[in-house]
Amino acid sequence: MSRIGVFVCHCGENISATVDCAGVAEAMSRVPGVVHSVDYKYMCSDPGQTMIKDAIKEKKLDGVVVSACSPHMHEPTFRRACAEAGLNPYLCEMANIREHCSWVHEKSEATTLKAIDLVHKMVEKVKKNQPLYSIKVPVTKTALVLGGGIAGIQAALDIANAGHKVVMVERSPSIGGHMSQLSETFPTLDCSQCILTPRMVEVAQHPNITLYTYSELESMDGFIGNFKVRIRKKARCVDEKLCTGCGLCTTKCPTKKIPSEFNEGLGMRSAIYVPFPQAVPNKPVIDKTQCTFFLKGKCKVCEKVCPTKAIRYDQEDEIIEVDIGAIVLATGFNVLGAEHFPEYGYGRYRDVIQGLQFERIASASGPTSGAIRRPSDGTEPETIVFIACAGSRDEAKGIPYCSKICCMYTAKHAMLYKHKVHHGKAYVFYMDIRAGGKMYEEFVRRAIEEDDVKYIRGRVSRIYEEDGKLIVKGADTLLGHQAIEIRADMVVLASAAVANDGAEELAQKLHVSYDPYHFFAEAHPKLRPVETNTAGIFLAGACQAPRDIPETVSQASGAASKVAALFSQSELTREPVIAVVNRIAPPLYSTCTGCALCVPACPYQAIEMEEIKNRDGVVVKRAAKINPGLCQGCGTCVALCRVKAIDLQGFSNEQVFAELMAL
Amino acid sequence: MIKIAYYPGCSLLGTAREYDESLRAIVKKMGIELVDVPDWNCCGASSAHSLDHDLSVALPGRILMQAESLGLEDLVVPCAACYSRLMMARHELMEDAALKARVCEMTGMEFRGTVRPINIIEFLQKYSDTFTDKITAPFDKDVACYYGCLLVRPPKVTNFDRPEDPRSMDEIMSLLGSKPVEWDFKVECCGAAHSITRAGLVGKLSSKIIGNAVHRGAQAIIVACPLCHSNLDMRRNFINKAAGRKYDIPVLYITEAVGLAMGIGEKELGLHRHTVKVRYPEKVKVEAEPRPKAAAATKPTPAAQTEQTEEA
Amino acid sequence: MSATTHHHDADSLAHKLNNATGVSPTRCYQCGKCTAGCPMAEEMDYTPSHILRLLQLGLEGSEDRVLRAYSPWVCLTCEVCYARCPQEVDIPKMMDFLRSESARLKKVNPRAADFLSFHKTMLDSIRYVGRLYEVGMIMGYKLRSWHFLEDVLMAPSLFFKGKLKLFPHLIKNRKNISQIFKKSGNARTEAAK
Amino acid sequence: MAEFEPKIIAFVCNWCTYTGADLTGTSRIKHATNVRIIRLPCTGRIDFMLLMKAFARGADGVIVSGCHPNDCHYTSGNFHARRRWILFRSLLNFMGVDARRIIFSWVSAAEGAKWAEVVNTAVKEIRALGPYDEYKNLAPIRASWRTEHAG
Numbered sequence A: 001m002s003r004i005g006v007f008v009c010h011c012g013e014n015i016s017a018t019v020d021c022a023g024v025a026e027a028m029s030r031v032p033g034v035v036h037s038v039d040y041k042y043m044c045s046d047p048g049q050t051m052i053k054d055a056i057k058e059k060k061l062d063g064v065v066v067s068a069c070s071p072h073m074h075e076p077t078f079r080r081a082c083a084e085a086g087l088n089p090y091l092c093e094m095a096n097i098r099e100h101c102s103w104v105h106e107k108s109e110a111t112t113l114k115a116i117d118l119v120h121k122m123v124e125k126v127k128k129n130q131p132l133y134s135i136k137v138p139v140t141k142t143a144l145v146l147g148g149g150i151a152g153i154q155a156a157l158d159i160a161n162a163g164h165k166v167v168m169v170e171r172s173p174s175i176g177g178h179m180s181q182l183s184e185t186f187p188t189l190d191c192s193q194c195i196l197t198p199r200m201v202e203v204a205q206h207p208n209i210t211l212y213t214y215s216e217l218e219s220m221d222g223f224i225g226n227f228k229v230r231i232r233k234k235a236r237c238v239d240e241k242l243c244t245g246c247g248l249c250t251t252k253c254p255t256k257k258i259p260s261e262f263n264e265g266l267g268m269r270s271a272i273y274v275p276f277p278q279a280v281p282n283k284p285v286i287d288k289t290q291c292t293f294f295l296k297g298k299c300k301v302c303e304k305v306c307p308t309k310a311i312r313y314d315q316e317d318e319i320i321e322v323d324i325g326a327i328v329l330a331t332g333f334n335v336l337g338a339e340h341f342p343e344y345g346y347g348r349y350r351d352v353i354q355g356l357q358f359e360r361i362a363s364a365s366g367p368t369s370g371a372i373r374r375p376s377d378g379t380e381p382e383t384i385v386f387i388a389c390a391g392s393r394d395e396a397k398g399i400p401y402c403s404k405i406c407c408m409y410t411a412k413h414a415m416l417y418k419h420k421v422h423h424g425k426a427y428v429f430y431m432d433i434r435a436g437g438k439m440y441e442e443f444v445r446r447a448i449e450e451d452d453v454k455y456i457r458g459r460v461s462r463i464y465e466e467d468g469k470l471i472v473k474g475a476d477t478l479l480g481h482q483a484i485e486i487r488a489d490m491v492v493l494a495s496a497a498v499a500n501d502g503a504e505e506l507a508q509k510l511h512v513s514y515d516p517y518h519f520f521a522e523a524h525p526k527l528r529p530v531e532t533n534t535a536g537i538f539l540a541g542a543c544q545a546p547r548d549i550p551e552t553v554s555q556a557s558g559a560a561s562k563v564a565a566l567f568s569q570s571e572l573t574r575e576p577v578i579a580v581v582n583r584i585a586p587p588l589y590s591t592c593t594g595c596a597l598c599v600p601a602c603p604y605q606a607i608e609m610e611e612i613k614n615r616d617g618v619v620v621k622r623a624a625k626i627n628p629g630l631c632q633g634c635g636t637c638v639a640l641c642r643v644k645a646i647d648l649q650g651f652s653n654e655q656v657f658a659e660l661m662a663l
Numbered sequence B: 001m002i003k004i005a006y007y008p009g010c011s012l013l014g015t016a017r018e019y020d021e022s023l024r025a026i027v028k029k030m031g032i033e034l035v036d037v038p039d040w041n042c043c044g045a046s047s048a049h050s051l052d053h054d055l056s057v058a059l060p061g062r063i064l065m066q067a068e069s070l071g072l073e074d075l076v077v078p079c080a081a082c083y084s085r086l087m088m089a090r091h092e093l094m095e096d097a098a099l100k101a102r103v104c105e106m107t108g109m110e111f112r113g114t115v116r117p118i119n120i121i122e123f124l125q126k127y128s129d130t131f132t133d134k135i136t137a138p139f140d141k142d143v144a145c146y147y148g149c150l151l152v153r154p155p156k157v158t159n160f161d162r163p164e165d166p167r168s169m170d171e172i173m174s175l176l177g178s179k180p181v182e183w184d185f186k187v188e189c190c191g192a193a194h195s196i197t198r199a200g201l202v203g204k205l206s207s208k209i210i211g212n213a214v215h216r217g218a219q220a221i222i223v224a225c226p227l228c229h230s231n232l233d234m235r236r237n238f239i240n241k242a243a244g245r246k247y248d249i250p251v252l253y254i255t256e257a258v259g260l261a262m263g264i265g266e267k268e269l270g271l272h273r274h275t276v277k278v279r280y281p282e283k284v285k286v287e288a289e290p291r292p293k294a295a296a297a298t299k300p301t302p303a304a305q306t307e308q309t310e311e312a
Numbered sequence C: 001m002s003a004t005t006h007h008h009d010a011d012s013l014a015h016k017l018n019n020a021t022g023v024s025p026t027r028c029y030q031c032g033k034c035t036a037g038c039p040m041a042e043e044m045d046y047t048p049s050h051i052l053r054l055l056q057l058g059l060e061g062s063e064d065r066v067l068r069a070y071s072p073w074v075c076l077t078c079e080v081c082y083a084r085c086p087q088e089v090d091i092p093k094m095m096d097f098l099r100s101e102s103a104r105l106k107k108v109n110p111r112a113a114d115f116l117s118f119h120k121t122m123l124d125s126i127r128y129v130g131r132l133y134e135v136g137m138i139m140g141y142k143l144r145s146w147h148f149l150e151d152v153l154m155a156p157s158l159f160f161k162g163k164l165k166l167f168p169h170l171i172k173n174r175k176n177i178s179q180i181f182k183k184s185g186n187a188r189t190e191a192a193k
Numbered sequence D: 001m002a003e004f005e006p007k008i009i010a011f012v013c014n015w016c017t018y019t020g021a022d023l024t025g026t027s028r029i030k031h032a033t034n035v036r037i038i039r040l041p042c043t044g045r046i047d048f049m050l051l052m053k054a055f056a057r058g059a060d061g062v063i064v065s066g067c068h069p070n071d072c073h074y075t076s077g078n079f080h081a082r083r084r085w086i087l088f089r090s091l092l093n094f095m096g097v098d099a100r101r102i103i104f105s106w107v108s109a110a111e112g113a114k115w116a117e118v119v120n121t122a123v124k125e126i127r128a129l130g131p132y133d134e135y136k137n138l139a140p141i142r143a144s145w146r147t148e149h150a151g
């Protein structure tokens, strides 16, 4: 038989003005199992809490119902009081007779009757409550940062500076991401390399950061605070410890005609290469798909010239296992490829290029040393056309969203062009100018007013080549919807920002969700923008949606502070409101039929199937198992399970039914 | 013998007789029998859909239903315009049940959707092995393959090749030993719909097409549509007038090219019916990429550039 | 995409267009790509995107301008606009609708009268012959439109090349064809009600 | 004769509607007394059995309310709930349960006034439908309090 105590609060007059509090207490005293039922002016005050504590001790209560305000207000208060009196806090419930009753009804019999119902149902629920213990999870204070663009760099430095260990994994041979390719950056026009390179170096030298470049995530297991990751460190074919980065191998390698990824195909690199001079680490890799030795079995020039004997043709991929407490995803974005613009002849006409290519051309360290030259013949373009929204905001191309960065970088490109080719003509075809940001609109106006960039409102339908000129057929919707034609020397497409290659696969490995365009999904678009659905995995930068550097950096710092907050405790305490799959004594082991329907329904991927073995190690059945580190207690699985093998602690079927039966 | 349903369409009995003749000549060699759709009618061309939507589905609908009686799946439609109308009608009949009911009522027939129109390129692609082994006189010319608008558009309906830069005709021509040139007007409209009403306009549009083909060094333009042919060939005087120069590049149906490669006689293929004599101009040396010299030479002065934003 | 029904004013032209064809002018975001690629843009009084804008606005005057426009008649149905439209607005279908609607309401642009005669002649030929009778059609059209010279000059050469037949190819079941025409007319008048 | 007072049970999620109903209180928006709220973590937690139990227990109507689509605290719990309703409705029809007695709504934490409106509308509609079962199964405690205190 239960020993329940009921404490009815007047809340000054907030409750008692419309509810007969004494009457409620009296009614409750008659409920079987209630051994103590009182009313009092302020239950949450110190004397009120003492009343509860005393009653627990004196009457040996095994359940408490405080009928007062909303549990969102004072549940923690009363549960703490109970715990101090030695009662398991989860045996304390609140009946909400203020917000849901006294405040919303007139003084009447019906109001008091409702209060009685509300308290009574909680009494019945408490009878079924079980003591629960908050879950403690240990935390490994090492963060994994995936991706070494500006997002990853910022997050890694912030976490490392907070005194925690960071493992950074970058897919390409150097960190730096797209920012390292940029010439100058809006809205200040400061040199991208100049502000980025010091940060890259800091990452490499930071005592708390371990950097793995030319590496990828192989697999991930576990849950918040306790991830186990495996990293594949691809063979560089160079012993990083021995290599001094002298660069002799790269200059002597005879295989030189390989389009450089860093220069977006506008320059060449050798088979053994460092992507760009400021690369971190400044150690070369051998591109096995191009190296003559790997393709034909002879050459080995690099080995011969290397003064430190660092070349290792037989180096193999290495798998590194690390324990990780939190993960920051910062794998960035990409731009839409050539095959999507047949009407613009991109990929067919060499002088039709995309934005990143223009960045390389405009960059002082680029293939033309910053002089604006067209790729086909190296002449200076006299007329240049920029096409905004190339692929973006284009449902027919499958990209209905706005890429957000291109309006700004197009204005920047036009400006850079005009600064370098004073007599040149720059045209921008646009649909809308989206320049919402500090100093952004001013920046675009500067391009228009000071640099005389001609903005034309309309899209381009087609580009074709005629007598060495690119004929750009567009429309000017501000000039009475006219078709207009511009004979250009070069065309730059502000091609849509899209999710990075492999984003979908990576999301699946990490159990994070992604949107229809394969950008990673945040937990809440407004209030949890740097978290994912999977506890312990955070987002930074353009892997979540197209964004510029200022936004990327703020988000990266946000993600880093989430990680730091997580690492500020050595153990995580979690509410025990989680689902459990029943386990019963043999021969049944569990009523779970192993249908696995619950597995995909869980929004947090907290459910996996487990093999239950008997004493001889023989698998007797498959049953669902819930990972308490991942479960957030939504109860979806409970509702879904047809055999009711899962229950939700704190909101179990029994408890909810008991509540119902009291009504 | 392979049997395929055949819808010639009105032009192939009149202005495009040589298209019909050359097709019949090559299939004979290919070992394919064309079975005419019984008692076929006109597809309604551009006029039916201009004035009466239901009619524009019912007329081609009747053709499809007549063809269904043959029990064959593929229906080869050499005229690109007819092909477009038949595809459009089929698309709408499949998607719109109410329209289908109306059309069945109008025609007094039942539409089952068992017949699939294919255009001449699809046909030649599908049966390419029945002619590649019979090539005796490779058509070793530089050719500009002109697809026109109706084979590839609207892409959702025709679902054929790449809408902006199709390749399939180029591939067939390569099989015949030709060298297809890269050019810019493969799918530009020649203005066929206004061939009779606005011949001047047609001249203007078509002259751009011919001009680009010649400029890119083509010795012949290959077409797969009677309307394209009549515009580029029969209306050459309008084109020359619009261009202010005389173009003598011949325009051949792809079936004629296939026939010539298989060694069929010019007469049998109907080449004598062309307005522009089928004689191939000398090869002109052209670079595919923009020429540096040309670019430098035509470099306009800054003053001249202010004129560049032409208002149409 | 363009087949979705959107909420326009119930008696607006945009609404009628949407109802009859599934094309919704509100889908158009006025980028002008259609106009930029349209081979007939120069000939038109209102370019395709302009027509869509007039329909979007739905003001009394603007709808009348659309119905009396010359553009639908010069449209070639080349489908370039539709193939490239980022919002997949089926402009050729819209042009079809505008042509038949302006013919029905007797608002055909005077400059387009000859187009109307051409289409009528063409349909007459199909109606009575079942097929296109080129000689008859061209003669008929030239008579209706008073454009004599242009093509008549070409006729003899075509005749000698065996391309023009003096007698039409009649199809057998001409009753079936005339029935299709008659019923289609009924469907149209009913739809108009 | 006194008006029929329907008994309505509301299953609401903790994060949106429960908090929304708290706001109704904080804003003192008066509404009918007929509804009893049962708090659950998420509408995703609600299953068929709970609703059937509510009717068996004598409820005349049931309200199910949670976060707006896409605002679910648990990302997709309410999405699962909605998908289940489709099945559930056909099941109800099959069992002859009147679907009009189940009212679905979305009330966010900011929609205090909306919650009051949902309650009032539900009471009005269910009242119009009349009592749902013959055997009104009133809790004995409530009944006895009434005889002794309220007369």
Ligand SMILES: Cc1cc2nc3c(=O)[nH]c(=O)nc-3n(C[C@H](O)[C@H](O)[C@H](O)COP(=O)(O)OP(=O)(O)OC[C@H]3O[C@@H](n4cnc5c(N)ncnc54)[C@H](O)[C@@H]3O)c2cc1C
Pocket: A146, A147, A148, A149, A150, A151, A152, A169, A170, A171, A172, A174, A175, A176, A177, A178, A179, A182, A184, A185, A186, A187, A215, A216, A217, A330, A331, A332, A333, A334, A335, A355, A356, A359, A405, A409, A412, A500, A502, A506, A540, A541, A542, A543, A547, A548, A549, A550, A552
């Ligand atoms: C043409 C152009 C011009 C621009 N100009 C400006 C400007 O002027 N000002 C401005 O503010 N912004 C500009 N931007 C935007 C800017 O580039 C981005 O905001 C910024 O690069 C985003 O940084 P990120 O680290 O999120 O992504 P990224 O720079 O894309 O970096 C992602 C990194 O992750 C790595 N990676 C990817 N996948 C994996 C994987 N699976 N495992 C491990 N590593 C992986 C990549 O190799 C890369 O190093 C421009 C963008 C473009 C396209």
Ligand SMILES: Cc1cc2nc3c(=O)[nH]c(=O)nc-3n(C[C@H](O)[C@H](O)[C@H](O)COP(=O)(O)OP(=O)(O)OC[C@H]3O[C@@H](n4cnc5c(N)ncnc54)[C@H](O)[C@@H]3O)c2cc1C
Pocket: A526
């Ligand atoms: C009409 C309108 C509609 C909007 N709609 C949306 C929308 O739909 N979606 C969206 O995402 N955003 C919307 N926003 C933007 C949104 O309101 C802001 O992004 C958000 O409020 C910014 O939050 P904040 O905390 O930075 O600033 P605030 O909300 O301004 O909060 C600042 C706080 O600081 C206090 N304060 C000020 N000075 C001092 C001082 N000296 N000492 C102590 N306290 C001080 C103020 O009293 C205030 O409480 C909208 C904005 C407007 C104007």
Ligand code: SF4
Pocket: A238, A242, A243, A244, A245, A246, A247, A248, A249, A250, A283, A284, A305, A306, A307, A308, A309, A310, A311
């Ligand atoms: S030559 Fe040797 S030391 Fe120098 S960069 Fe190459 S591998 Fe490194």
Ligand code: SF4
Pocket: A252, A253, A254, A255, A270, A271, A272, A286, A290, A291, A292, A293, A294, A298, A299, A300, A301, A302, A303
């Ligand atoms: S072995 Fe390969 S990487 Fe080394 S020099 Fe030769 S081609 Fe270059």
Ligand code: SF4
Pocket: A388, A389, A390, A392, A393, A401, A402, A403, A404, A405, A406, A407, A408, A432, A433, A434, A494
């Ligand atoms: S940012 Fe500007 S250019 Fe880029 S997609 Fe958006 S509107 Fe278009």
Ligand code: SF4
Pocket: A436
């Ligand atoms: S000021 Fe406001 S309304 Fe105007 S463009 Fe900027 S964001 Fe839009």
Ligand code: SF4
Pocket: A581, A591, A592, A593, A594, A595, A596, A597, A598, A599, A623, A624, A640, A641, A642, A643, A644, A645, A646
């Ligand atoms: S817990 Fe239930 S839903 Fe999940 S696998 Fe077991 S029986 Fe199926």
Ligand code: SF4
Pocket: A578, A579, A601, A602, A603, A604, A605, A606, A607, A626, A630, A631, A632, A633, A634, A635, A636, A637, A638, A648
């Ligand atoms: S309660 Fe929710 S989070 Fe927990 S296992 Fe079930 S579905 Fe997943």
Ligand code: SF4
Pocket: C027, C028, C029, C030, C031, C032, C033, C034, C035, C048, C049, C052, C081, C084, C085, C086, C087, C088, C089, C091
């Ligand atoms: S291309 Fe499409 S969206 Fe753009 S103006 Fe034309 S119809 Fe409108």
Ligand code: SF4
Pocket: C034, C037, C038, C039, C040, C041, C048, C074, C075, C076, C077, C078, C079, C080, C081, C082, C091, C092, C095
């Ligand atoms: S279909 Fe008509 S409107 Fe569209 S591009 Fe062709 S001619 Fe212009």
